[in-house]
Amino acid sequence: MDVLTGIVDRRTSADVVFDHLYDQIVRLELLPGTKMSEIEVAKRFGLSRQPVRDAFSRLSNLGLLLQRPQRSTIVRHFSLEVIRSARFVRTAVEVEVLRNAALSRDESVDAEIDANLDRQLRVIDANDVEAFHQADYEFHALMCRSARSAFAFDAIAENKAKVDRLCMLSLTSQDAMRALYDDHREIVSGQRRNAPDAVETAIRRHLDRLTPVIAQIHAEHGDYFED
């Protein structure tokens, strides 16, 4: 969001509420369908309704809350449609980025990428899922930088927000993490061999790995979905 609002702002109460709720929603501490009253949240933070209203409005813009006039506001359900759309865009952008990166990359990022891959390996051995997610996130950011398209990562991150909650439900096994890691390696390898086609195949397969996970979550937690 800072990308849009520009200048780093003094932190306002509304910001605090926003960050807190965002975190709770994405971590699924607030489940889809949960009723959110402005008054109740205001009380909880010791504030008036106004800053809470502000925060609610922002969360609605991100698609995390559903505000219905004169009716209660609820934590938005997952939507297969929205997820599909977000993944489509993400795939499109990643493919474009990596194609660029395979044709001409910024070699000064190579060392960071190697270090990141090493770190992935370490946290997989330690079976630290949280850390792996973090490293994965950074990997894709690094690839954007490598493609001299750092800005593209904003778009990826934006779409990530719409899918992130869902990922909290996918208990990542060590094998699954290993598969993702192998994809990463293959992508980097293809990039360094200047093999755009190989990279594209790899990234598509990489992002497709989420498909069965989503189907499984939909089957297990149908009540979290609106469709």
Place this chain on the structure above:
Amino acid sequence: MDVLTGIVDRRTSADVVFDHLYDQIVRLELLPGTKMSEIEVAKRFGLSRQPVRDAFSRLSNLGLLLQRPQRSTIVRHFSLEVIRSARFVRTAVEVEVLRNAALSRDESVDAEIDANLDRQLRVIDANDVEAFHQADYEFHALMCRSARSAFAFDAIAENKAKVDRLCMLSLTSQDAMRALYDDHREIVSGQRRNAPDAVETAIRRHLDRLTPVIAQIHAEHGDYFED
């Protein structure tokens, strides 16, 4: 935005203000850098500051306004960086859409596409720039539907908002419109020949036509830019 908020809501005062200001900003009736006082706008609409605040907040989220705490809010300047990013995403999504469309398309949309192309030709002859922009917009929406990826157009439209104002400054000549029309024809032709590579080349050239236009606008209206 309806995609995010879901249900069709009763129109609120904040909605009215939002729509009105959005329109004014995109049409460049409000120029980048214009100071926007909540109080002043509220007076103009005969409302209190609250709904105006709401509208401002939404416009900030879209990157059209810049709210600075305790300082005046202004119409956001163009940013080459933001434009670059938006165009990158747009290109990525369009390429992905059209590649799909070239591989397997929904033929039931063909007739609408043909009708749209005819309309483009007519409005070019009439030199109706506004109508051409509209037809162009619809063309790309139709191509998304043809690719069975109607949802992808949301992403395109979203990014369009960031660039749309700028297009108001590009006085489109009949020749320029004709060139765009020819691109459209070539894209459709490639699609119907199942020639994804030809389509990709065409769409990239198509979207690249904006590059010199932007450079020219930047040169002529440097004061509208923040960089």
Place this chain on the structure above:
DNA sequence: GCAGGTATTCTAGTATGCAACAGTGCAATC
């Protein structure tokens, strides 16, 4: 005449109160 500080006047952030509307439960009637 110039520089620095202060006071004024903007701005936005927040608090509170009122109005309008949706949902719910109870009661009265059929």
Place this chain on the structure above:
DNA sequence: GATTGCACTGTTGCATACTAGAATACCTGC
């Protein structure tokens, strides 16, 4: 016993008032 009407409660939308910070203009001292 079922159904309909009504009042009540809870919700958001909007208005107003107050606070605090930032910019500016002015005034004073040099």
